[in-house]
Amino acid sequence: MNNKEYDVIVIGAGNAGLVAALTLQKKGKKVLLLEKGRVVGGLSSSFIRGRFEFDTSLHPICEFGSKENSGVIYDLFSRLEIVDKLSVEALPEAFAVYSLDHKKKYVMPVGKDAFILKMEEYVPDSTKSMEEFFSLCEEIESALSYIRENKGHFDMEVLLKKYPYFMAIASYSVKKVLKKINMPLKAQEILCSYWSYLGSPVSKLSFVQYASTIYSCITRGPVIFKKGSHAISLLLSEEFIKNGGTLRCLTGVKEILVKDNEVTGVVTDSNEKFLTKHILANLSPNVVYGNLILDNVVPNKAKSLTNSRSFGARGVSVYIGLNKTKEELGLENMTYFIYHSLNSDKEFKRMHGVFSGNLTAILKNSSIDSSCLVLSSLIFGGAFDKLVTKENYFAMKEKFAESLVSSFEEATGVNIRDAIEEIEVATPVTFARYTGHPEGVIYGYMATSYDNLIPRILNEENEIFIKGLHFCGSFASWLSSSSATYINGEQEALKTLEEMENEKV
Amino acid sequence: MKKFKIAIDANQDLLKFKNLGEERRKAIERGSTTHVNASSFTNNLVEMIHPKGIKVEVVQIIEETEDTKSFYLKPVKLESMPPFLPGQYVTLTVTINGKTYKRPYSISNFLKSLEMYRITVKKEKNGMVSTYLFNECEVGETFNLLGPFGHFTYQPLRDGKDVVFLAGGSGITPFMAFLQNQAFLEKIHSLTLLYGAKSEFDLIFKKEIDEICSKNKKIQVIYVLSEQKRSDYAYGFIDEEKILQIGFENKTFFVSGPLKMYFSLNEIFKKLDIPNKFIRHEIFREVPEDLVEQNFQLTIKMKDKTLTIPCNEKETLIQSMEKGRVKTLVHCTVGECGFCRSKLLAGTVKTEDSCVRASDKEAHYIHPCVSYPLSDVIIEIPL
Secondary structure, three states: OOOOEOOEEEEOOOHHHHHHHHHHHHOOOOEEEEOOOOOOOOOOOEEEEOOEEEEOOOOOEOOOEOOOOEOHHHHHHHHOOOHHHOOEEEOOOOEEEEEOOOOEEEEEOOOHHHHHHHHHHHOOOOHHHHHHHHHHHHHHHHHHHHHHHOOOOOOHHHHHHHOHHHHHHOOOEHHHHHHHOOOOHHHHHHHHHHHHHHOOOOOOOEHHHHHHHHHHHHHHOOEEEOOOHHHHHHHHHHHHHHOOOEEEOOOOEEEEEEEOOEEEEEEEOOOOEEEOOOEEEOOOHHHHHHHHOOHHHOOHHHHHHHHHOOEOOEEEEEEEEEOOOHHHHOOOOOEEEEEOOOOHHHHHHHOOOOOOOOEEEEEEEEEOOEEEEEEEEEEOOOHHHHHOOOOOHHHHHHHHHHHHHHHHHHHHOOOOHHHEEEEEEEOHHHHHHHHOOHHHOOOOEOOOHHHOHHHHHHOHHHHOOOEOEEEOOOOOOOOOOHHHHHHHHHHHHHHHHHHHHHHHO | OOOOOOOOOOOOHHHHHHHHHHHHHHHHHHOOOOOOOOOOHHHHHHHHHOOOOEEEEEEEEEEEEOOEEEEEEEEOOOOOOOOOOOOOEEEEEEEEOOEEEEEEEEEOOOOOOOOOEEEEEEOOOOOHHHHHHHHOOOOOOEEEEEEEEOOOOOOOOOOOOEEEEEEEHHHHHHHHHHHOOHHHHHHOOEEEEEEEEOOHHHOOOHHHHHHHHHHOOOEEEEEEEOOOOOOOOEEOOOOHHHHHHHOOOOEEEEEEOOHHHHHHHHHHHHHOOOOHHHEEEOOOOOOOOOOOOOEEEEEEEEOOEEEEEEEEOOOOHHHHHHHOOOOOOOOOOOOOOOOOOEEEEEOOEEEOOOOOOHHHHHOOEEOHHHEEEOOOEEEEEOO
16 A cells, blocks of 8 residues: 555544544554644634633533443543543533523423422423433433444344334434323423424424433533533544544545546545545535536435435524623523523524524633633524625624624523623634535534434435445434534444455455 | 333334335435535635635835835735725735745725725834835735734624724724724724824824814824924823823723833733723734844654754744745734644744643644744644
8 A cells, every 4th residue: 555545534524534533543444534624623623712712612512421321422432542531521400491482491400310300390290201201212322322333234123122112213203202202391392402402393303313312411411521622623633643544634625536436535625646445524415426526427316315405504603701700690500592482393483584592502611710601593594695795794793793692691681791801703604614514504414304313324325325435424324413423433434444344355 | 111102103103114214215316416516605605705815916005104105905806805894904925036925914994895905014124025015016016815814803792882092103004994994983982092103204194094083073083202292292102191091991992003012001901900801902923022043943844744944033933934935824924813733843932822722732732923943843734
């Protein structure tokens, strides 16, 4: 193998690309990781304003837990031998949710029993259905772990025998299943506060996906990484290099070479050519099939699948450095969901407009006298494009900031604007600039009906349209949360490894 | 055993599960086989708002003072320049004798049409680029611009409605964009500009400023001359007395000028107990005073190449690379954007790390555009 030839080329050093590259390198493969941007991490990055370092997409990780009660991300980072190098901060609550219209606040604790008890306090007679919900969750967690262990090639019979409840509900939405177990509507609404983190309303969201996230959140407690997302991304890339991997930043790929429907290599923006039989693309199929592969060699099925999908949520984030701590401000919680109402279908519609006032917030102290607050609001559909122009762009950024800050202040009753020392706004334009994703999408493809988690996993093997080309990341099978992209990175790496083993035979 | 029944429709649930894959296959078959779209309106906006580089032509040069000239830059290919906020700057790429230099300049005008940017350059004693621009650049010459960059901007949610601009010498340039920006002037209640220079002949843009002031009652300007006493100007430096005169309660200060001015003002702000949130600084870089002329070797590792060039303690690593004809990736040149972020493998540097991420600091990353070598140095550029 000459120095321009690799076992695997990973395009894009986002969460999935980094995990995939490190996984393969640790298995002794010769891996080249190409990143178009200046730094690794994709959306798991950070930037500095004044004395504040902001996480680009500060996000509680629900699937981490602790050594004693480890979640899938803890296990994954153990396999990658980096878990001891990370320090996490446990969030004091599972979540706090506010309804602006009803002027109500619900704070839900960590721990199954505490959660059920608190729910009973808010919604009398909800305990039975909550218990049923938790036992379904337990089975879902085991079934998903079986699916992951088998890298997607699971046996239907085993699933049916061992996980009958999983099989029974896997094709239904959150709304259908919770209704079926007779959960009181108000309890359903509180339980589903997390919906906007997953990017679709309860009538579209797969129960399996929601349950696995919220179950881990409640039973293990959400954490954030103390040193921030950039620290993990940097750690993953440094481990990759330490294990002998080659990382190239500022190196975009302009063409994926395909011959006889098999990948043969890539050409970079600066016309360097690298050869490989295996590519893991940590970017959208739209960009891969639309820009990187000659149109006449893209299989029709690849085109029709990509063209039949719709994009998930885009978003606006406002990063605020406050010159007071959360205690000084009188804010107790770290994770906030703020909606007009707790009816996700109604709010989903509202969020097709751009100034919905619905948002998620994370607040953490950054020093003895300051804190960082990140407010994020999702936007569905094309309203952003109708409103924003080159000329009004900066004025719109100010409007977004005003809208989100007002909403947060209205919900919490706390004045934060007087404590603002630094402020920055990211829009879909910002996300498009740094990720290259079409429309600046954050949430990959919209997870709905035939494009939900289970159908994506079920069909994965049929959707390798070009031999040796796999996708990982937010546009791939395990959907778009930061945990999902880490998991997916390992899954796709293992599949690629399996392919290589089969080639030897 | 579970105590409850979950089946939504006992006969259908399994079938439904098995059909999930099939439904998806059918949906794929229904999809169009036309060319896949990779970009959209938003991606086009990125090109317009954050272009990767802008080729501009000098269309007019105006001598503002004895040692200051303004250059009007019009885009060669684009219809108009990218939008920007007053206070932002661009990086000008200048090639002199086959060597390429990048230097930051504030945009010193604001045209709603975005037809052209103005930059204003003061001829510095040892300034290779400023001397070239001042003495040799002519109308018609073209340059490549990077940016706009920078966070020395007015944010209505953060900043007060009563604003004070403190300008020293050529530090006046970013404020000219503020003064010409109606959107900014509409947001505020009052604006006081304290503008310090050596003598009345060193006041850049005085006529322009006076004209804007005469038309807008919100704006008050006080010129402060340090080497010339005149009854119609204030005398001395921008000091505590002058700040107390204009008042500081709930006012937001924007400071732009030489480092000496920053240090003295910071003492005053501290004494008056003005919180950080009310003080904004334009980034202004100068060679640290404690450094001496001393030559070292700079070794640069990138891709599979390694090269070694001479460097000097009084020049940033990027400046040494420019002189050594090594192509630099630098964008902002003032340490804030991180585009030149590199790993320090060996040696010591004096560096400005306020814009380096905490975990990058631990892993020995530096921004070479604001790093001065104190020994032989080896850096790696992750390319």
